[in-house]
Amino acid sequence: MDKDTIQEQLKEIIAVYVPDKEILGKLTLEHDLINDLKINSAHIVDIVLDIEEKYDIMIEDDAIMEMVTIDQAIEVIYGKVQEK
Amino acid sequence: MAPNAVGTADFEKALKEGRSGIRFFEESQSLNFRCQIAGKPLITEDYKARYFDDYYQNKLDNNAIIYACLAGFEAWENAGLIHHQNQIDFDSGMIIGSGALGLDGSNHAVFSKILAGNNKRLGSRAIPESMSSGAAAYLNKILGLGNRILSNSSACITGTESVLLGYEHLKLGKAKRMLCGSTEGDGIFIWGAFDAMRILTSDSNEDPTNGSRPMCDSSVGFVPGSGSGAMVLETLESAQSRGAKIYAEILGTYVNSGGLRDGGSMTAPNLNAVVQCMKNSLREAKVASNEIDLISGHLTGTKGDSTEIKNWKKALGGAQDKFPLINTPKSMIGHCIAGAGSIELVATLIQMEKSFVHGNYNIKKVNPDITAEIPLERIPMKTVHKKINTAIKANFGFGDLNCSIVLRKWKDG
Numbered sequence: 398m399d400k401d402t403i404q405e406q407l408k409e410i411i412a413v414y415v416p417d418k419e420i421l422g423k424l425t426l427e428h429d430l431i432n433d434l435k436i437n438s439a440h441i442v443d444i445v446l447d448i449e450e451k452y453d454i455m456i457e458d459d460a461i462m463e464m465v466t467i468d469q470a471i472e473v474i475y476g477k478v479q480e481k
Numbered sequence: 482m483a484p485n486a487v488g489t490a491d492f493e494k495a496l497k498e499g500r501s502g503i504r505f506f507e508e509s510q511s512l513n514f515r516c517q518i519a520g521k522p523l524i525t526e527d528y529k530a531r532y533f534d535d536y537y538q539n540k541l542d543n544n545a546i547i548y549a550c551l552a553g554f555e556a557w558e559n560a561g562l563i564h565h566q567n568q569i570d571f572d573s574g575m576i577i578g579s580g581a582l583g584l585d586g587s588n589h590a591v592f593s594k595i596l597a598g599n600n601k602r603l604g605s606r607a608i609p610e611s612m613s614s615g616a617a618a619y620l621n622k623i624l625g626l627g628n629r630i631l632s633n634s635s636a637c638i639t640g641t642e643s644v645l646l647g648y649e650h651l652k653l654g655k656a657k658r659m660l661c662g663s664t665e666g667d668g669i670f671i672w673g674a675f676d677a678m679r680i681l682t683s684d685s686n687e688d689p690t691n692g693s694r695p696m697c698d699s700s701v702g703f704v705p706g707s708g709s710g711a712m713v714l715e716t717l718e719s720a721q722s723r724g725a726k727i728y729a730e731i732l733g734t735y736v737n738s739g740g741l742r743d744g745g746s747m748t749a750p751n752l753n754a755v756v757q758c759m760k761n762s763l764r765e766a767k768v769a770s771n772e773i774d775l776i777s778g779h780l781t782g783t784k785g786d787s788t789e790i791k792n793w794k795k796a797l798g799g800a801q802d803k804f805p806l807i808n809t810p811k812s813m814i815g816h817c818i819a820g821a822g823s824i825e826l827v828a829t830l831i832q833m834e835k836s837f838v839h840g841n842y843n844i845k846k847v848n849p850d851i852t853a854e855i856p857l858e859r860i861p862m863k864t865v866h867k868k869i870n871t872a873i874k875a876n877f878g879f880g881d882l883n884c885s886i887v888l889r890k891w892k893d894g
Contacts (some may be wrong), residue, residue: 413540
């Protein structure tokens with residue numbers, strides 16, 4: 398699975414948690430999940446669960462801390478999918 | 482949001498035609514419940530989409546919260562009020578009570594994940610969706626009210642009490658308007674626990690719509706229901722200044738407890754306290770018993786129905802020939818527990834507005850203990866056209882709790 402596919406799928410996963418849907422249309426790799434996309438910090442846990450279910454992977458608490466931007470989230474998912 | 486109708490327009494129709502919302506539930510049968518029937522609102526994804534954003538639509542699980550959000554939102558819109566995405570209304574608050582929010586069927590996943598050692602997989606919603614204030618919290622994310630946000634929990638008087646509490650808050654001058662209501666969810670945990678008490682109907686699993694029979698000689702228990710009702714209370718000044726449609730005026734309210742003494746217990750009422758509650762609400766309302774056009778009773782379909790009639794008669798002065806019409810929608814929707822009071826108050830307001838009294842359905846023969854107290858014709862078995870100016874509504878709940886409200890139709894409305 399390539400990173401572009403993961404990016405598209407990640408966008409679908411986070412959409413429901415993003416209050417202002419307009420920003421999804423111009424999403425960049427640099428966007429910060431909490432500060433730029435205004436995702437409620439409590440929902441990071443929900444996003445991680447949705448990701449784990451989608452890719453059948455486990456993301457440890459340490460790795461969650463690294464998922465600050467879209468780019469970083471893709472890297473974590475990509476790494477875990479490769480390990481499978 | 483009632484078992485037999487979704488939204489007030491449909492509820493009016495359902496009440497008039499005597500539509501039942503009581504159904505058979507296979508899961509209740511497979512789990513060996515004695516009572517395998519219940520009432521549950523049928524809410525489609527399309528209906529939810531009219532009110533909910535995609536997060537609420539796709540992620541919200543708890544039925545009690547979903548019902549309360551939909552009922553509260555409809556009441557707010559019906560009152561001609563709007564909400565802003567980025568504004569807070571500090572003049573408005575809400576009292577949204579609940580019964581056993583944490584026992585809604587949606588909690589199955591929460592319990593099983595924790596028991597399996599997988600609490601890590603719960604996500605962020607397990608607490609907000611099971612805390613007693615959850616319904617108000619989720620609803621207020623939609624409305625953005627900044628005055629008092631309270632979630633009362635007082636068993637089967639929760640709904641009537643929520644209105645009483647909102648009324649008191651307005652009388653203290655602390656807000657301009659209060660959204661008041663209550664909610665109850667559904668599923669095996671709530672129904673199974675009530676079933677264990679041997680107080681539910683167990684003789685109608687093959688004939689669900691006939692299971693809830695308030696005031697009937699053959700009634701053996703209540704049918705559990707779920708749902709939510711809500712209404713906007715507002716100071717007269719505020720309502721008139723914005724040209725709002727006014728349905729009714731609250732004339733008097735009272736809430737008390739029998740103290741679980743003198744015949745009162747966890748499940749049975751202290752009769753003196755019940756009568757005192759009814760009487761005091763009338764006294765505050767300055768309403769004489771012959772002015773009452775309709776009693777909206779509690780009347781669950783248990784042996785307590787005849788006792789309730791005796792209490793009403795006593796509170797209204799004891800004259801048999803002057804007893805008003807009495808009804809309850811429970812034959813159609815079951816006993817919606819903490820949701821009952823608010824749903825039944827909405828039913829009362831609809832009947833007041835549209836000048837009718839809906840029937841008490843499913844009665845083959847009225848309990849003779851009831852006809853010994855009041856004339857048979859005061860118990861309408863089908864919908865009758867009638868102007869209602871003044872109505873009294875009461876509910877009674879576990880913990881020996883009583884709540885009574887007197888309403889009058891708004892003349893200029």
